[in-house]
Amino acid sequence: MPFVRTQNVRDGYFSVENLEYVTRDFHKKNKKSQIFNGDVLIARVGANMGMVCAVENLDTEANCANVIIIKNNAQLNSQYLSLFLNSENGQKQIHSGGAGGAQAVFNTTLAKEISFPYFPLEEQTKIASFLSAVDEKISQLTQKHELLSQYKQGMMQKLFSQQIRFKADDGSEFGEWGKAKVGNITETIFGYPFDSKEMVEDNNGIPLMRGINIGECHIRHSFELDRFFLKDTSKLEKYFVRVNDIVLSMDGSKVGRNSAFVTEKDAGSLLVQRVCILREKENTNIQYVYQWIISKEFHRYVDQVKTSSGIPHISGKQIQDYEISYPCLEEQTKIANFLSAIDQKIEVVTQQIEQAKTWKKGLLQQMFV
The missing domain is CATH 3.90.220.20 (DNA methylase specificity domains)
Incomplete structure (x- = not known):
């Protein structure tokens, strides 16, 4: 039984x-x-x-x-x-x-x-049926999210293995791909070793970008997480995060597991030790490199090379030595745009799920005060 x-x-x-x-x-x-x-x-x-x-x-x-x-x-x-x-x-x-x-x-x-x-049974049933319909909507959205994620993973595998190729705008074929190490096609910058005593919670200072701030493909902000630097930063110019940088955590339980994002509006933070920046160079589309960094191929690479004693971490050299398939800039851009469009659809569904959950929570609070 x-x-x-x-x-x-x-x-x-x-x-x-x-x-x-x-x-x-x-x-x-x-x-x-x-x-x-x-x-x-x-x-x-x-x-x-x-x-x-x-x-x-x-x-x-x-x-x-x-x-x-x-x-x-x-x-x-x-x-x-x-x-x-x-x-x-x-x-x-x-x-x-x-x-x-x-x-x-x-x-x-x-x-x-x-x-x-306590309501009459008929009213209980109506309430349960209504909220069950909300749960069904959340379930449908969750399934849609899973299917989109699976579709993206399948397309990444086909694109990166060249099973599917894009063509140039004039219809011609792009050239053969090469191989390139991340350290050769991006500028890699590793964080400054701030002393913990220099970190404060005074938000009048310069925000620090620490590993704890890096979530799964996004930055995490909260009073508990954020730290700031109040001293002279004139000699720390190279450690400032710019728009369109890949910011990658180098240690923690999720290292190599989507613990990276591309900055959009979070520029101006100071990079802390054990966090690195991959910055765009000529003939490199940073969004193309980013898709490799959040791919299962990179996950597998990190699992092979990371140090697991104590807190799991990877070294700067291991990041620089990670090798990716490297087409011309135009094809990189087409691939990056295609995968980013799927990411945007996934993000829309993610927001719809959170909105539905928030709405349901609000309904429950109003019904069961």
Whole structure:
């Protein structure tokens, strides 16, 4: 019989992936922990303690461990209850334990004390159906995002391996490609070794570009992350980030995993040690180089050469020695424009997903104040 654990209770949905199984005898002996479609589960312990879902997609009854079971009944729509318990109000009650203290384990006594807006079943069902439609829209957008990402990866592989070639504007064929090291086709600049004592949180200074500011293809700003430099910068001119620079983190858990971006409006920051700039040279399109830097080929290269003891990192020489296929500037530009257009579509879908999630969150807050 299927055996449900806390990892099967996800944030608002029931996951049937990685189910364990128990004998029928075990299942029959443990009647209190039997679950059925329509029950609502709350994870009691672990990293996802407090996550809630309604049970669905079970082909048979099942058993479970380390979850609170709210049994299906005729007065409650299970999806409605799950939506409330996943709302800000519901989560606040779960994580406060109903008594204000932090709870490492959630239990049935605390679950019984949760209060929620109670409507007639018909209205509960209408609310659940409406918000389920929002979830379906988010799911569709997420699938679209995944398909676009897969399409881009496939096109990158075909373009970089020359299975697909562009032609010149006059219809003629471009010449043969060569090979080039990143250090030969870009100007590589490595960050200045600032002393941590020179970094302040006074935003009247010059912002510093540190590895922690570099996210997956974007820069991250926040009060907790940003640091500034207040002293004379006249001798640090070469370390200033310019528009259209590739900024690449050289260490951290995500090194070589999209821990890079091309500056658009974040110029003016000072580059800190363990962060490098790849700057455009003549006959090089920096956006073409960037597509290589965020490619799976670069990921594999970094996995081969990075130092993994302590904090994973790569050296400046390893970045400079990374070799890419190198067509003429015009073909580089066509490839970069094509892939950047896909990136823009992916970004639009990403924003639509975030907007839908924000809208849903706002609806939940208004419904379940």
